Amino acid sequence: MSAGTVAPAARADPAGPDYFALFAELIEDFARQDIGVSMVAALRKIAAAMDAESASLFLLEGAPDDPQARLVCRACVGPSDITGAALPVGSGIVGRAVQTNEPQLVADTRQDPDFVPPSPQMQYSVRSILCAPLSVRGERLGAVEVINRRNGEQLFNERDCEALATLANAAALALVNARLTRDQVEQARTRRELELAASVQRNLLPPDTAGQDYVQGINLPARGVSGDFYDVLPLPGGRIAFALADVSGKGMNAALVAVKAATLFHSYAKEMRKPGKLLARIGTELRETLHRGMFVTMVVGLYDPRSHRLRFSNAGHEPPLWRDREGRYHAYPAQEPPLGIVAPAGGVYPEVELQLDGGALYLYSDGCTEARDAEGRMLGQAGLQELIDRYAGLDSAARLQAVAAALAPEGAELRDDITLLVVEGRRPRRARGLLLRQEFAADPGQLKVIRRLLAETAQRAGMEAEAAGELVLAVDEACQNIIRHGYHGRHDGRIEMCVRRDAEQLTVELVDDAPPVKPEECHGRSLDEPRPGGLGTYFMSALTDRVRYLRPPPGAGNRLALSKRLHRRGEPS
Amino acid sequence: MNPGTHQTGDGVSVVLRGEIDLETSPAAREQLLAAVAQGQAVTVDLGEVSYMDSSGLASLLEAYLKARDAGLDFRLTRVGGSVQKVLALSKLDKVFTIV
Numbered sequence: 001m002s003a004g005t006v007a008p009a010a011r012a013d014p015a016g017p018d019y020f021a022l023f024a025e026l027i028e029d030f031a032r033q034d035i036g037v038s039m040v041a042a043l044r045k046i047a048a049a050m051d052a053e054s055a056s057l058f059l060l061e062g063a064p065d066d067p068q069a070r071l072v073c074r075a076c077v078g079p080s081d082i083t084g085a086a087l088p089v090g091s092g093i094v095g096r097a098v099q100t101n102e103p104q105l106v107a108d109t110r111q112d113p114d115f116v117p118p119s120p121q122m123q124y125s126v127r128s129i130l131c132a133p134l135s136v137r138g139e140r141l142g143a144v145e146v147i148n149r150r151n152g153e154q155l156f157n158e159r160d161c162e163a164l165a166t167l168a169n170a171a172a173l174a175l176v177n178a179r180l181t182r183d184q185v186e187q188a189r190t191r192r193e194l195e196l197a198a199s200v201q202r203n204l205l206p207p208d209t210a211g212q213d214y215v216q217g218i219n220l221p222a223r224g225v226s227g228d229f230y231d232v233l234p235l236p237g238g239r240i241a242f243a244l245a246d247v248s249g250k251g252m253n254a255a256l257v258a259v260k261a262a263t264l265f266h267s268y269a270k271e272m273r274k275p276g277k278l279l280a281r282i283g284t285e286l287r288e289t290l291h292r293g294m295f296v297t298m299v300v301g302l303y304d305p306r307s308h309r310l311r312f313s314n315a316g317h318e319p320p321l322w323r324d325r326e327g328r329y330h331a332y333p334a335q336e337p338p339l340g341i342v343a344p345a346g347g348v349y350p351e352v353e354l355q356l357d358g359g360a361l362y363l364y365s366d367g368c369t370e371a372r373d374a375e376g377r378m379l380g381q382a383g384l385q386e387l388i389d390r391y392a393g394l395d396s397a398a399r400l401q402a403v404a405a406a407l408a409p410e411g412a413e414l415r416d417d418i419t420l421l422v423v424e425g426r427r428p429r430r431a432r433g434l435l436l437r438q439e440f441a442a443d444p445g446q447l448k449v450i451r452r453l454l455a456e457t458a459q460r461a462g463m464e465a466e467a468a469g470e471l472v473l474a475v476d477e478a479c480q481n482i483i484r485h486g487y488h489g490r491h492d493g494r495i496e497m498c499v500r501r502d503a504e505q506l507t508v509e510l511v512d513d514a515p516p517v518k519p520e521e522c523h524g525r526s527l528d529e530p531r532p533g534g535l536g537t538y539f540m541s542a543l544t545d546r547v548r549y550l551r552p553p554p555g556a557g558n559r560l561a562l563s564k565r566l567h568r569r570g571e572p573s
Numbered sequence: 574m575n576p577g578t579h580q581t582g583d584g585v586s587v588v589l590r591g592e593i594d595l596e597t598s599p600a601a602r603e604q605l606l607a608a609v610a611q612g613q614a615v616t617v618d619l620g621e622v623s624y625m626d627s628s629g630l631a632s633l634l635e636a637y638l639k640a641r642d643a644g645l646d647f648r649l650t651r652v653g654g655s656v657q658k659v660l661a662l663s664k665l666d667k668v669f670t671i672v
Binding site: 444447451473477480536538539543 | 592594595596624626627628630631655658659662663
């Protein structure tokens, strides 16, 4: 409602005050000011509108059934300031209003047995009282009381009673809002606790599965602790069990359930060879842990690399996607609801069996398909498939890194956890020495994807973390130069990055289609005078062992090669 | 003021977060210049910055020079790991006041 809203004609009563407009005004006041200030101002306006001598706000402090609970006056206008006065909950007209949750109209206090006479020090005699309870969705907050009517009759009427009840609602909403804000401040404090729990949880995730040749996973929690998890468990005999799950809700509760589900999977997968039964067993045990309304969507599966046979079961989770060797997608929507709701028909979950045979199976959480692009459009299954296609040339670990990085919005927090898992039917082929070849749009937003991919590739090649960081920075600077100076800020160019390992060094080659650079223009500047600009080229040479401009492939613009040793000289490889 | 900038008893404090690269440094630059425009001492908190490249440094440097020309104090604080490295590499750790 905005100031100046006109009350509908039906409610306008020429004989009485316009309570509807006052209600609108109070809502506005509460929205704009600090609650303490606006509450006193509101009482003043209410007292004026009702022609009352005084008005006061009582707040319930303590739970309603707590014998120690009190109704305490927290704001007051009128000849006597009773701010701070406390009444036991059942007591007085105010107590009656709160207990019954009904407005109270007391025309003549001498006739009402509940009336508590004021102390002799009070300046005026209380003749009539109107009291409306404050409550929101059943939660009792307190009451607003107005006393003595100033005009000749000195009595309140039914209409005043209804009006006060309505005005009290405005105050109640404002109080609830104020409390929600206070809760948010407390949430910031618990966030620190969540971060601690997150680091514990990270240790429970399977160790970097880069060593696993067939199943890779990645988990990016949105807010410290994750309600998603994935697990990969090699079994004796060469088969591999895997799982991916999403617990409803966020925060600590969800994270704890995720840990429990992961533990259950880990224990039972060793003994149970049928995914449908395994899922049912996990579901039965989880039902005891889950609070009312919580549920877990989950896929478990078993892969045999020798026969390429894969079996999986799905309880209410996003459809696993099989990308066959021709690049076509097949989706397998769940037939049964999530764990924690009802047991599946027949006590086991249905299984899907397929031959991976050169293709790959993708499991993912809804944080992936519900991620939004810059225009706010949801990615959806189709969008996820496009991303997978874009990075199909990479090996599975690198591909997941690239897809996850592409899903994380620019500079903002994730809305939901991102979890991905891929079962690949064949070992990745490695061209001799070539570790990575990937094309990128020459766009500033792609730099973070380039950085993540390169960091992962360098570390898997055995480069130590600090050196990998230096190489990543140098390549980042080189790409910036290509974007800014080569393509002059146009975003429709491309950069192709190849990473090769020869002997004890890594070489990153960047190929672009920009106008050829003259090597003489590429020297870094001296650092004597601090100036913004020109640092990039200096970094490139300072952070690597060699920077060369090579003959570009036919038709292309430039080929820049940056080389860096895997280890510092003198250290064992 | 935008969310990462707030008033302290000591002037204006700017908190930068995450990765400051070619994509995100324009926003950081605006935040820093706006803080300098307040006309008070500026402290830049880099404790939550996980990555900074030359474009990020350029933004810091530009703001620093503006502050210097206006006679205002400009300080960096909570300079860790990777940020410390790029400052040292560019020799800007001798130029900035780091507290």
